Amino acid sequence: MNRRIAEQAADWALRLADGISEPERLDFDAWLRRDPAHGRAFDRARRIMGEAGMALRLDTDFTRRLLRRPEKRGGPTAIVVLLVLAAAGGAFLAADGPLRLRADxxxxxxxxxxxxxxxxxxxxxxxxxxxxxxxxxxxxxxxxxxxxxxxxxxxxxxxxxxxxxxxxxxxxxxxxxxxxxxxxxxxxxxxxxxxxxxxxxxxxxxxxxxxxxxxxxxxxxxxxxxxxxxxxxxPWRQGRLIFEDRPLSMVAEEIFRHLPGKVVVADRALAGRRISGSFDLADPEAALASFATAFGLRVAHLGSVLTVIY
CATH class of the missing domain: 2.60.120.1440 (Jelly Rolls)
Structure with a gap:
């Protein structure tokens, strides 16, 4: 990805997160139409912003450095996501605060x-x-x-x-x-x-x-x-998860109701990959390892706070 485009995408992602005026919105729409690469770069920046949320907006300099990094396939993508989410770990843990105030x-x-x-x-x-x-x-x-x-x-x-x-x-x-x-x-x-x-x-x-x-x-x-x-x-009430033709992102979300921390599927195409199978909740950590092996996935842990599937 062109570094200049990545920088522009990072700036737009941060500006939109904070709110922009109508003239700025028109400028943004024109920038998107100018080059298909702009849309791809913005989607990547927004995807990372969506995963990291508040912490990324609180440290905009750090966020821009991460969003501007060229995207690569395989391990490096997961490493970038891990770095972003490491910075956002505190925000992830705090994110349920408003929900807990509403919940009984x-x-x-x-x-x-x-x-x-x-x-x-x-x-x-x-x-x-x-x-x-x-x-x-x-x-x-x-x-x-x-x-x-x-x-x-x-x-x-x-x-x-x-x-x-x-x-x-x-x-x-x-x-x-x-x-x-x-x-x-x-x-x-x-x-x-x-x-x-x-x-x-x-x-x-x-x-x-x-x-x-x-x-x-x-x-x-x-x-x-x-x-x-x-x-x-x-099936979850009997200690199993059973999924048929479900996107990996949904399956991961359900699995991590039984494991500590948050989970992120690092690649959009991988997140949409449809899978079928079952998951034993009696030992979810061992089951996650077997699950990853069975579907050719790799898993990276950041302690008990974050897990990235890539």
Whole structure:
């Protein structure tokens, strides 16, 4: 990558993160159109900015030096990401601060608590998950803030039980169901009775019966419901992750609900690689090593804070 273009991309990434005026936005759009290499350089800079977040903006000189480095294949790319994320480690750890202020229940990595709610319902949290609950005389409302939760809902016809997750809501109809926030999507799986799912881009509710699953994306667009093989509805509750034709980035996110620290897939093409398999949660560190070997991946650890898959 041309160093001058990399420098310009780094500057634009930082300026956009801080906010720009409308004339500056027009200048940026013109710069992007001028050369296809500009768009590639900006995507790389934005990708690194997105992974490192606040820490990179706090030390702009350090950030520019890292963003301006030419991108190379293989090991050097992972090393650059490790350096960036090493600087951002403190910000990663602090990033859940606002979420914790909103949450009523939070689980740590590898922790899967079953929690009794005030109405007699139960919720089991997957690792690295959080919910906020608001119950009053007329409603029972739960917001899934992060991760995954399995709900066993107590009957109360006078008070609907509604879970909000991303740009959608799930209303229980006397039921048990799982809601998973992963990779910018929301997956809903029903294990007993029925739920009504309504996403922002859908005109009407979709009824989802036991043994079926659907997803909606961050724009509220529903995918077609599909059957789930018996015993595969919520494998994490039995100590396994099972994934079929899923992007590596999503699989990594779910794996690291059971391992300490954060995970980054260093290359966009690799992050989108679709894989199938299973993962044993009894010994997640050993399983991660076997998983990487099976799929030809390399893993670099920065203590227990950060892991890079490349």
């Amino acid at each position: 229940f939070v689980s740590a990595a590898g922790d899967m608590p079953r929690i009794a709610l005030s109405d007699g319902s139960y919720v089991t949290l997957n690792g690295e998950s959080a919910i906020a609950a608001h119950f009053d005389a007329g409603t029972r409302s739960v917001t899934l803030l992060k991760g995954e939760a399995y709900f066993e809902v107590a009957s109360d016809p006078a008070r609907p039980f509604v879970v909000t997750a991303g740009p959608g809501r799930i209303e229980a109809r006397g039921t048990a169901f799982d809601v998973n926030l992963v990779g910018g999507e929301v997956d809903v799986t029903v294990t007993e009775h029925t739920v009504a799912v309504k996403a922002t881009a859908a005109g009407a509710e979709t009824l989802l019966a036991s043994g079926r699953r659907l997803a909606y994306d961050d724009q509220g667009i529903l995918r077609r419901p599909e059957p789930v093989p018996e015993g595969f509805e919520t």
